[in-house]
Amino acid sequence: MKKPRKNWLEWVIFAVSLLLVLGMAGVLVWESFSLGKKEADPEMELGPSAAHGDYFAVPATVVNRGDGTAASVQLEVLLKLPGRETEKGEFQLQYLPRHATRHAWVTFRHDPREGKLEPRVLGYQKP
């Protein structure tokens, strides 16, 4: 086999490329073995509300604890106020990859501190 003719720049680029390619393959191999069989499992947690002009915004954190990706994730938050009609806030996430976290906000007309917030994952699809 002939010895390739290369200058220092070409050897540097080759070395960097080899590292990148092996690194990429390594990560993918590691991921494919460490990935479990658990279906998508979105969960929502709420943070403290903040007043925004004429509405109140509640931060929501959605985490997928499963090993599958969830698509079209529908989420809703109910604000149950004592003696008044329940208010509903909702949003949708196009994709929630495995082990990924997404941040969103739901808004209400009434102050959430006066009632009780109930987060709920309505449904999602397999992509």
Add this chain to the structure above:
Amino acid sequence: MSPMNPSSSSPPVVQSLREYARGIAGGLMFSLPLLYTMEVWWTGFVVGPARLLLYGGFTFVLLLGYNHYAGMHEDSCWSEVLIDSVEELGLGLLVSAGLLFLLGRVSLEASLDDTIGKIVVEAMTVAIGISVGTGQLGVKTEDAGAGKRRSLREEIRFGGQLVIAGCGAMLFAANIAPTQEVVVIATNSSIAQLLGLMLLSLLITALILYYIEFAGSDRFVRRGDLTAVVVGTFASYAVSLATAAAVLWLFGRFENAALITAVAETIDLGLATTLGASAGRLLVQ
């Protein structure tokens, strides 16, 4: 991707730099639509790491084939072909990561899984683009080299042509396969329309390869021999369909699809890969 240099010394650094820049320009030209397509960003986490690894392997084999039959080296030995292919894949990853970052598609907050998926899916097409760009976009002025190259081109046999056809098909397929449109078209295609598409694809292959006289086509195909025309046309279309099916599967387009839908998707995408396979083959001069 080292430059052609008939002497035994290593090429000047400036020349290598120009080569790399040319490759990256080619990579960008061929893959830019993909970098701007949402479905492609999502493919990484939809299909999962094992299939991405396979996609990487598939691309690497295509790069090896392309560099062997059509790359920069007039006297390429396998070690050089291997080095070139690794470089192209590495540069593809670098370019893809850099551009996705500048376009705001990857961030430090996203999960590793998500980020790697995006970069890998985009990088594969960038790498093939870099390979084609380095091999084809350069000025061919060196007489000795050109003479040698041409004689090698004349020797490109059937197998080599099919590898190059596969590369062309892949470049075209990767731009369309990830989109929702393929599924929409496939679910709405009637059998008559699919047969029409197949006929059109075969006609386009035959016309591009044997009739409309693209520059350089005479070095690849023999005109006037009916058997060669028929065999060449069907072989090229077979490579196109196989590439279309492979890429569709890699992009998760066959998930939960009925057999007829999968076949329809392949035939629909086959029109695009046919153009890639026949025109792509002739672009390699």
